[in-house]
Amino acid sequence: MATAYLDHNATTPPYKSVIELVARVMREGGNPSAVYGVGRQARGRVETARSQVAKLANARARDVTFFGSATEAHATLIAQFASALFLRPDSEHDAVLNSRPGIPIPLKSSGVVCIESLNNLLYSNSGPILVAIMAANNETGIIPDIETISQLIISAKVNNPKIHFHIDAVQAAGKFPIDFKAWGCDSLALSSHKMGGPQGVGALVTRPGFDLQPIIRGGGQERRRRAGTENVAGIAGFGLACELTEDMDHLIVLREHLERGLNAINPKSIIVGQDERRLPNTTCVINPGMSSEILLMKFDLAGVALSSGSACSSGRVGGSHVLQAMGINADFARSSLRFSLGRETTKAEVDLALDAYRDICS
Amino acid sequence: MIYFDNQATTQLAPEVWEVMAPLYQAQFGNPSASDTRRGRAASKLVNISRIQLASAVGTEPRNLIFTSGATEANNLAIKGAMALQVKKNRPRVLTFSTEHKCVTASVQACEEFGAKAEILPVQRDGLINISELEKVMDHRVGMISAMAVHNEIGVIQNLSRIGEIAERNGALFHCDMAQALGKIPVNLESLPIALASFSAHKAYGPMGIGALYVRRRPKAHLQPLIHGGGQERGLRSGSLPLPLIAGFGKAAELAADYLEDDLTRIWKLRDRVLEVVSRLPSVHLNGHEEQRVPGNLNLRFEGMTQAQLRDGFRQFEFSRGSSCSAEDLEPSFVLSAMGLSHQQAASSIRLSIGRYTTELDVEMLCAAMENLCL
Numbered sequence A: 001m002a003t004a005y006l007d008h009n010a011t012t013p014p015y016k017s018v019i020e021l022v023a024r025v026m027r028e029g030g031n032p033s034a035v036y037g038v039g040r041q042a043r044g045r046v047e048t049a050r051s052q053v054a055k056l057a058n059a060r061a062r063d064v065t066f067f068g069s070a071t072e073a074h075a076t077l078i079a080q081f082a083s084a085l086f087l088r089p090d091s092e093h094d095a096v097l098n099s100r101p102g103i104p105i106p107l108k109s110s111g112v113v114c115i116e117s118l119n120n121l122l123y124s125n126s127g128p129i130l131v132a133i134m135a136a137n138n139e140t141g142i143i144p145d146i147e148t149i150s151q152l153i154i155s156a157k158v159n160n161p162k163i164h165f166h167i168d169a170v171q172a173a174g175k176f177p178i179d180f181k182a183w184g185c186d187s188l189a190l191s192s193h194k195m196g197g198p199q200g201v202g203a204l205v206t207r208p209g210f211d212l213q214p215i216i217r218g219g220g221q222e223r224r225r226r227a228g229t230e231n232v233a234g235i236a237g238f239g240l241a242c243e244l245t246e247d248m249d250h251l252i253v254l255r256e257h258l259e260r261g262l263n264a265i266n267p268k269s270i271i272v273g274q275d276e277r278r279l280p281n282t283t284c285v286i287n288p289g290m291s292s293e294i295l296l297m298k299f300d301l302a303g304v305a306l307s308s309g310s311a312c313s314s315g316r317v318g319g320s321h322v323l324q325a326m327g328i329n330a331d332f333a334r335s336s337l338r339f340s341l342g343r344e345t346t347k348a349e350v351d352l353a354l355d356a357y358r359d360i361c362s
Numbered sequence B: 001m002i003y004f005d006n007q008a009t010t011q012l013a014p015e016v017w018e019v020m021a022p023l024y025q026a027q028f029g030n031p032s033a034s035d036t037r038r039g040r041a042a043s044k045l046v047n048i049s050r051i052q053l054a055s056a057v058g059t060e061p062r063n064l065i066f067t068s069g070a071t072e073a074n075n076l077a078i079k080g081a082m083a084l085q086v087k088k089n090r091p092r093v094l095t096f097s098t099e100h101k102c103v104t105a106s107v108q109a110c111e112e113f114g115a116k117a118e119i120l121p122v123q124r125d126g127l128i129n130i131s132e133l134e135k136v137m138d139h140r141v142g143m144i145s146a147m148a149v150h151n152e153i154g155v156i157q158n159l160s161r162i163g164e165i166a167e168r169n170g171a172l173f174h175c176d177m178a179q180a181l182g183k184i185p186v187n188l189e190s191l192p193i194a195l196a197s198f199s200a201h202k203a204y205g206p207m208g209i210g211a212l213y214v215r216r217r218p219k220a221h222l223q224p225l226i227h228g229g230g231q232e233r234g235l236r237s238g239s240l241p242l243p244l245i246a247g248f249g250k251a252a253e254l255a256a257d258y259l260e261d262d263l264t265r266i267w268k269l270r271d272r273v274l275e276v277v278s279r280l281p282s283v284h285l286n287g288h289e290e291q292r293v294p295g296n297l298n299l300r301f302e303g304m305t306q307a308q309l310r311d312g313f314r315q316f317e318f319s320r321g322s323s324c325s326a327e328d329l330e331p332s333f334v335l336s337a338m339g340l341s342h343q344q345a346a347s348s349i350r351l352s353i354g355r356y357t358t359e360l361d362v363e364m365l366c367a368a369m370e371n372l373c374l
Helices: A016-028 A037-057 A070-079 A115-123 A146-159 A232-244 A251-265 A292-301 A321-325 A347-361 B014-025 B037-057 B070-087 B101-113 B130-136 B159-168 B242-279 B306-312 B333-337 B342-346 B359-373
Strands: A064-067 A085-088 A129-134 A163-168 A187-191 A202-206 A282-286 A336-340 B064-067 B092-096 B116-120 B141-147 B172-176 B195-199 B210-214 B283-285 B296-301 B348-352
Touching (some): A016 A037, A016 B014, A037 A064, A037 A202, A037 A232, A064 A070, A070 A129, A070 A163, A070 A202, A085 A115, A129 A146, A251 A347, A292 A347, B037 B064, B037 B195, B037 B242, B070 B092, B070 B101, B070 B141, B070 B172, B092 B101, B159 B172, B242 B296, B242 B359, B306 B359
Parallel strands (some): A085 A129, A129 A163, A163 A187, B092 B116, B092 B141, B141 B172
Antiparallel strands (some): B283 B296
């Protein structure tokens, strides 16, 4: 049976050369903290990867710290701001939302951060503030105006230097250029397996001089920012994936085809954020009167892998928290589907999904 | 270079890579994506791995959660459980001066939320003094944390006794088993252990994956360190790295299957080295002579300098202590904590024998030792 994998925002297949590299490094062995030959070779692998990640993010290699996942990278950063006011939109990933209670930055109905509200929040509070914003939303693909937000935060810092600006670039990296320096942020989190690298590796980029405190303590690995023997093969694979990544603009044509098809088959369907700046691979569609859960089951039977929102929250009954944060009503939020294409997605796969949608809707 | 550093990390078993390779290639999926077939297939593989690990360590799969390694598991167990113990008026957390740095660092970190960290000495042979431990116990102790098999000196602690003391006083016993898997038989259900940490790459599995045993009955309560999607019973959020987990499952299965063979072979190799040691009056074994795993030889070359040792063993890969601290060139804090002088600690090295060490490797080592000392 033909199948289609349209769930790349959940996890991506690694590049072939990444798999080869992971295999080679696994066989090499060696603990990067050991001082002899094979240990030094392993250390070299880790440091090469650090430079590759730094280059992708436009940051310095020494400011890149590796973790076991992006979730852990977020957790480490956020733990350091336990007493700060925590501002973040309600549409952030669970890894940020559930880390500690915070105050929502309102979103416009288009899904982008409301700049005026952010401005008010920043200027009406003194003392330490942690602002966390996604560079691209995992469910809708909507990209906020990072440049404007960044300008706003930089100006606010003149009055209150205790503002820390954290960017979740997990879904952005590998899909459009990320730029730590230009974005003027203080920290930025990345995930390997969302961009063609292996699972089990994340990274945090921090501004020069930032004293990142570990939540996992022990040996002196990662400049004492994260203890534990490094996942050398995984880190090496992540580094290579950063080097191989290219923008995904070619997917726009395929996605247009998908979205036109969805609207043609079901005229009531609504593409979320259609006119907003979005990731080129992501389509979030509301299917009024239908249930995400049943739709997913039917797509799955037809061999099409999709999700309703973030993979972590599959099976959640309340409907997408991202759509609700945009002010979309709960019934609509319970009817959404997320299609996320990958660099190797074919027209045949998209057509298979459209055929399935036609069968479901008829 | 001949590898004698199997306690720092082990070579990946070929059988393990065979399980992992196809997962990188074809069957990728996010185990949390339960709406998709691939996600469910991934989740099934995670469950199989959990079963493999569970049966290797003698517990039920649902008692195990996957982490990024033993360091994370130790941090989660100690800080996660003590955060709650403090609230139950059990603020004392006890550990020992020779424990792995990630354990002592976690224990000390508990002071940030009101716990009282107490780091107790060990005997000169590296073992915990049970009667001394009993003396310091009271109803304010929240946890005792002790390592099953020592990473530097290879001694095996008396886990049943330590656990009984903990339980009698209503405290949790956390056991760092990073070096135990595949080296001693582990049967968690028969031990008075509430929490136990494991590492894959110390047992011929991949780096970047470990596990924490969290007992259900009586329940060991924990607070997570990493919040988010709520994976792993809400105790450890983050996408599960499928290939690493599958590799760990297989490595655990092999550890149990090969335990006897590995031990028999390694005993023989070790005895050959000890036979040479017995003929060299200036060479001594650090740590208890019997209560230890065969794969570890922490040897003291009385009167030798580090430069002499490095030169004499230049064909071999070994370390002087835990590799996490190999970069600081101080002699091992573990040996100092056992009461060895600075000079004695500086003239000691750790040689660790593993599944893939050959007789020829050992003969080369013996020859090098004789050359150096005779």
